[in-house]
Amino acid sequence: MSQTVPIRLYVNGDRHDIEIEPRRTLADALRDDCGLTGTHLGCEHGVCGACTILVDGKPVRACLMFAVQAEGTSIRTVEGLAPDDQQLHPVQRAFWEKHGLQCGFCTPGFLMLVAGQLEEKPDTDEEEMRDVLSSNLCRCTGYQNILKASMAAAEEMSG
C-alpha cells in the first residue's frame, strides 16, 4: 500500500496543499497534483533539461528532485514566467521573435533555464550562454536560434 504525506508547495505565488507519496518527483507533483503541465518530461533522468524550473531562483531539473524536498521553497514554472496576461517575459518574447522554437517540446525548459540565468546575470556573454544552453537538449537541433533569442533577451534585460 502506498503512503502519502501532506506537503505545501508555493508555485508561481500560489499555494498548493497536496498529498503525495515521498517517492514522487517534483515534476510529477507539478503536472499531476498542481495541474501545471507546462513543465515537460523527456528523459526523466536528468539529461534533457525539458523539466527545468526555478527553485528559489535557480534552475533545477524537476525530474531529479522529490516533491517533498521542495517544501518551503519558492517555485517558478513556465506558467508563471510572464508578468501578467498582457505581457510576455523578455525571454519568451525573444524566443518568439527570433524563432527560438520548433516543435516546442523543449521550450519551457529552455525558457526557465535562460530566465534563471539572465535574472541572476543579465550581462551574460555569448560564450557563457553557449555553456548554459549546453545543459538542455533540443532534438530538433535548433540551437542557433535558441542562442540568438537568448542573447537578444540578454541585451534587453541588461538594459
Ligand code: FES
Ligand atoms: S525530464 Fe528532467 S532532465 Fe529530462
Ligand code: FES
Ligand atoms: S523545439 Fe523541438 S525539441 Fe526543442
